[in-house]
Amino acid sequence: MTLKHTIETAFAGLRTNRSRSALTILGIVIGITAIILVMSLGAGAQALILGQVQGLGTNTIAVIPGREPSGPSDVAQVFSDSLKEKDITALKSKFNVPHLASLMPILFGAETGVYGSNTYHLTIFGSSELIAEMFDLHPTEGFFFDENDVKARADSIVIGSKVRDQLFDGSEPLGEKVRIKDRNFRVVGVLPKTGGGSLFNFDEAVIMPYTTARDYVFGIKYYHRFIIQADSDKNVSSTAEDVRTTLRESHGIDDPAKDDFFVSTQEDLAARLGTITTALTWFLIAMASIALFVGGIGIMNIMLVSVTERTREIGLRKALGATERDILAQFLLEAVFLTAIGGLVGIILGTLLSFIISIALSVGLGVNWQFVFPISGALLGLVVSTLVGLVFGGYPARQASRKSPIEALRYE
Amino acid sequence: MNPLIRVEQVGKVFGEAPTQTVALRDVSLHISKGEFVAVMGPSGSGKSTLLHILGFLDDLSSGTYHFEGRDVSTYTPEEIARIRNEKLGFVFQAFNLLPRTSVLENVILPLRYSNVPEREWRDRATRAVQSVGLFHRLSAEPSTLSGGEKQRVAIARALVNNPSVIFADEPTGNLDSKSGQVVMEIIRRLNDEGHTVVLITHETYTAENAKRIIRLKDGVIESDALVTQRAAPETYNK
Numbered sequence: 001m002t003l004k005h006t007i008e009t010a011f012a013g014l015r016t017n018r019s020r021s022a023l024t025i026l027g028i029v030i031g032i033t034a035i036i037l038v039m040s041l042g043a044g045a046q047a048l049i050l051g052q053v054q055g056l057g058t059n060t061i062a063v064i065p066g067r068e069p070s071g072p073s074d075v076a077q078v079f080s081d082s083l084k085e086k087d088i089t090a091l092k093s094k095f096n097v098p099h100l101a102s103l104m105p106i107l108f109g110a111e112t113g114v115y116g117s118n119t120y121h122l123t124i125f126g127s128s129e130l131i132a133e134m135f136d137l138h139p140t141e142g143f144f145f146d147e148n149d150v151k152a153r154a155d156s157i158v159i160g161s162k163v164r165d166q167l168f169d170g171s172e173p174l175g176e177k178v179r180i181k182d183r184n185f186r187v188v189g190v191l192p193k194t195g196g197g198s199l200f201n202f203d204e205a206v207i208m209p210y211t212t213a214r215d216y217v218f219g220i221k222y223y224h225r226f227i228i229q230a231d232s233d234k235n236v237s238s239t240a241e242d243v244r245t246t247l248r249e250s251h252g253i254d255d256p257a258k259d260d261f262f263v264s265t266q267e268d269l270a271a272r273l274g275t276i277t278t279a280l281t282w283f284l285i286a287m288a289s290i291a292l293f294v295g296g297i298g299i300m301n302i303m304l305v306s307v308t309e310r311t312r313e314i315g316l317r318k319a320l321g322a323t324e325r326d327i328l329a330q331f332l333l334e335a336v337f338l339t340a341i342g343g344l345v346g347i348i349l350g351t352l353l354s355f356i357i358s359i360a361l362s363v364g365l366g367v368n369w370q371f372v373f374p375i376s377g378a379l380l381g382l383v384v385s386t387l388v389g390l391v392f393g394g395y396p397a398r399q400a401s402r403k404s405p406i407e408a409l410r411y412e
Numbered sequence: 413m414n415p416l417i418r419v420e421q422v423g424k425v426f427g428e429a430p431t432q433t434v435a436l437r438d439v440s441l442h443i444s445k446g447e448f449v450a451v452m453g454p455s456g457s458g459k460s461t462l463l464h465i466l467g468f469l470d471d472l473s474s475g476t477y478h479f480e481g482r483d484v485s486t487y488t489p490e491e492i493a494r495i496r497n498e499k500l501g502f503v504f505q506a507f508n509l510l511p512r513t514s515v516l517e518n519v520i521l522p523l524r525y526s527n528v529p530e531r532e533w534r535d536r537a538t539r540a541v542q543s544v545g546l547f548h549r550l551s552a553e554p555s556t557l558s559g560g561e562k563q564r565v566a567i568a569r570a571l572v573n574n575p576s577v578i579f580a581d582e583p584t585g586n587l588d589s590k591s592g593q594v595v596m597e598i599i600r601r602l603n604d605e606g607h608t609v610v611l612i613t614h615e616t617y618t619a620e621n622a623k624r625i626i627r628l629k630d631g632v633i634e635s636d637a638l639v640t641q642r643a644a645p646e647t648y649n650k
Contacts (some may be wrong), residue, residue, distance in 0.1 A: 005524050015511040171435045316508045319469060321497020321525035323490055374630070409504065 006326065010333035012021050024302045025342030027295025028388060032346025032381040033338040033353065034288035040354035042281030044361075045275060052269045059233050063226035063247070072352045079143050081222040082260040087250050089236035091228070096246040104128045106225035107213045113167060113206060114179040120166040124180070126213025127227075137202060139189030142174045150209040153216070155164070158189035159383050162203040163288070178327030180206070180328045181217050250366070292384060303335050303350065303396035314400050315408020325341070328401035335393020336386055342383025345377045414481040415442040416608055417466060422475035424461050424631075434471070435461040436631045443610065445576065448603040450611045458631040460581060463612050467500055467579045468492050497525050501570030501607075502590035503599075505582035507562040509554040509569075515541060516550045521570045524571055539566040544598055560591025567598055577608045582620055596621050617643060622647065 014021045062366070065082040088105060091097050107126035112119055131137065132144045145156040157178065164173050177184040185208065194202050214220060230239040240263050247261055248359075307314070314327055323329075351373060358371035413487070424436040435458045443449055453459045464470035465477065468484070477484040487495070509518050519537040528536065541550055544564035554562055563583055568576055579600060584592035601623055602611045613619050620643040626633040 005530075009524065012513065012517075016510075312508060313510060316510075317521070317525070319467070319496060319502050319524040320495070321493050321573075323493040323525075326493075326525060404470070405466050409508065411471070 006329045006333055009330050010337055011291075013330065013334050014337055016245075020211075020302065020306075021338060024299055024339050025295075025345065027298040028292065028339050028342030028385050029346045029349065031288055031292030031295045032193055032343045032385055033350040034291055034379055035346050035374070035384075036282060036286055036350025036374060036377050037215065037357075037376035039353050039380075040351065040372055041357060042277055042284070043372035043374055044354070044358055044369055046088065047372060049273050049277065049365060050270050051368070051370075053273060058231065058266050059230045059236055060104075060134070060266045061230065061236065061243060062229040063228065063243060063261055064264065064267075065261050067259065067262065080224075080253030082218070083223040083226060084221065085399050086224070087247060087333070089225075090246050090250045091226070091243060093246075096249075097228075097239060099231045099239045099242070100382075101229045101231040101361070102130055103229075104134075104227040105210045105214075105223040106131075106227060107210050108217055108224055111180050111206075111217060112253050113163065115167040115176065118167045120163060122163050123201075124213055124217055125200075125202075125205045125207045126210035126217070127207060128210060128309055130227075130229075131207065134204070134229075135200070137191055140192045141192055142189035144189050145209055148344045153211040155183070155185045155208055155212060156188040156208065157185040158191060158206045158207040160191050160201075160203040160207075160398055161193040163206055165189050170331065178206070178302055183336075185212075189324070200209040223347070234267050236267065289384075290353040292388060296388040299335055299338060299389065300392040300396060304399065305392055306334075307331065307396045307400040310400075311403060311408045314403045315405045315410075318403070318405035319409065324401040327403075328397050329398045331397035332390065332393050334408075335397065336389035339385040339393075347381050347394040350381075351378075371386065413446045414478075415476055416480060417441075417443040418481075418502075420476045420478075420479040422462075422465065422477060423467065423473050424458070425580070426475045434631055436465075437569070439628075439631070439633055440475075441626065441633065441636065443608065445608055446603075446606060448600070448609045448611070448621070450619035450625045451628060452613060452616070452619050452625055453628035453634075454614060456630075457628040459614075459628050461582055462581055462628065463610065466577075466610060468496050489646070493525070497522060498573055499576045499595040501575040501578040503563065503566050503570050503578065503580040503583045507554075507559075507566050507586070508596050509562055509565055511554055511555065511562055514551045514553060515546060515565050515568075517553065518565055519572050522573050524570060530574070537568075540572040541565070543571070544568045546632075558591065559587050560594055563587060563591070563595050564598065565587045567595065567602075571602060571607070575607065577610060578602060579610050579612075581612045582614070583611070584613070584615070592618070596617060608648070 033341065065080045076245075081103075087102060091103055092099060094100075103128055109123070109124050110121060111124050113122045124132070128150050129144060129146050129206075137144070139158055144158055145154060148154075148158050159173065159178070167178060168174070168176070173187045175188055176187050178186075178187060185206070191202055208217075210223070214223070228239070230236045244256070245261070248256070248259065249284050251260060253259060261322060317327060355371050358369050361369040362369060418440070419443070420440050422436055422439045426433045426435055426461065451459045451462060459472065465472050468479075478498075510521065516534070516537055518538050520533050523533045523536065538547070538550065541547055544567050546561060546564055546568070549557065549561065557565065563586075567583075578599070581597065583595055587595060596618060599609060599611065609622070611619070611622055618638070620623050620639060620641070622639060623642065624636070624638050626636045
């Protein structure tokens with residue numbers, strides 16, 4: 001019997017048992033749907049996170065005080081006061097870091113802001129004017145503080161949308177004074193609502209020159225972060241290395257293992273986040289595979305029942321000239337068709353569900369969630385479902401092919 | 413000339429000692445091309461076992477079986493499948509049609525396992541169905557057919573590959589006398605057209621359609637004689 005006719009025969013076998021065939025593949029459908037869903041949403045989450053990280057610019061390098069945390073028990077803030085003013089001078093020297101385009105010190109912390117009778121717990125963000133460009137922050141009213149404000153330790157602040165709502169009750173905030181730590185700060189700009197989608201929530205923040213934050217709000221002599229930009233993407237890693245060398249020299253450290261700071265590039269961060277989401281995705285796929293396994297056992301069960309039930313048919317086919325191979329191929333193909341169809345349905349269902357979920361996430365949470373069709377997931381789903389058919393259909397098919405025609409015809 | 417079927421000293425034993433049953437002992441017979449042989453005997457006489465052995469559906473415990481001059485024990489399983497497909501046609505008491513499958517498809521079934529090119533399938537199957545008078549039921553499913561019609565479809569299926577021998581195991585056993593008569597007329601006609609027919613039955617009036625009757629009892633051939641007075645086809649009656 002040719003392959004074409006074996007395929008026709010297998011299909012005919014499935015068609016004559018339509019509702020049973022449909023129920024049989026349910027397990028496979030659920031398993032593959034779950035895998036596609038997980039892979040598609042995983043890829044979407046990854047794209048979202050990476051997009052935000054890369055939105056900061058791939059030439060960005062962050063310097064963070066303390067040792068690089070190697071585990072949850074590691075206290076990263078041991079050397080939290082290690083980034084000092086003299087480091088800025090050293091890093092800005094062309095001799096030390098030739099490809100440094102800009103350096104922005106950052107300070108942050110929680111404080112209470114007061115306007116009239118309203119108080120609000122807000123986040124102080126001390127930075128240079130460069131933050132506006134870096135995080136795409138454009139005031140809808142007023143303007144951002146500039147370089148001169150930073151130099152002059154001006155009392156200019158730019159407030160987030162939630163700060164404005166909480167403190168000003170709809171009254172005009174521009175030019176008004178907000179009291180923080182017994183000092184008055186003048187509102188020069190108001191930011192639009194950014195939503196929860198970005199890495200930092202600027203809606204609850206007050207942004208001011210880092211000099212002002214350092215001296216008048218926090219009263220400290222060190223910085224919480226340096227954000228450095230290299231002059232081009234290709235110089236990022238060499239610049240990161242130059243930053244390390246310069247800081248070690250500035251801090252008098254000989255052994256890199258004793259660094260009291262760590263340098264992280266956007267690429268590092270992207271790679272690390274990518275690894276996490278990938279690991280998570282595979283973990284969920286492993287979970288979904290259990291459904292596939294159970295589905296496979298279901299197929300085997302039904303195929304065994306079907307073989308017993310169709311003993312007469314098998315005997316007849318043998319009496320009419322079918323070889324053991326013909327029967328084996330027929331039942332194996334039936335199982336493979338079942339699982340492959342289940343796989344296809346699962347792929348379609350999973351893709352549809354993940355499309356709906358991505359729309360719901362975009363609309364509901366206001367994040368820029370991209371629907372990703374998981375091509376690798378679809379291929380994997382097809383291959384796996386076919387394999388499930390081969391593996392779990394093999395035993396019943398073997399049983400069928402070994403039936404003696406006479407036993408089979410006698411069977412009532 | 414070599415007989416089509418030559419069986420010498422064939423025995424068939426089921427099960428293991430001490431609970432084994434002897435179905436056939438030292439059965440020897442020859443069947444030549446074009447014969448119409450009825451094998452008769454009460455239930456348990458071994459007539460079905462003999463037919464299964466002759467039809468390559470079961471193997472023998474002892475003795476030899478030559479089909480077309482060749483010792484059957486030298487055939488590979490693939491060759492046996494081929495012989496069942498090309499040289500033998502089976503008609504069973506219980507019809508054994510595939511359910512939810514059209515008459516035409518049921519008759520095409522043996523062709524699927526044959527070397528006959530697919531473009532000829534429809535024609536050959538249609539002609540076979542026509543020859544049993546069921547052309548108008550080509551696309552019907554077995555559940556909508558009467559018992560007699562089912563058996564006629566089974567006969568069409570048996571002869572679609574133009575076999576040399578047709579084995580019929582109690583073909584009228586599940587039919588009323590009218591339908592049985594129609595079926596036996598078709599089988600007689602096939603024999604007239606040159607097919608060798610081996611018919612199993614326990615009914616004398618059915619057996620009398622044959623040209624030769626072999627009587628089995630307790631696995632032994634009791635008698636083997638030519639029929640002197642064949643039943644007239646039109647007087648077949650239960």
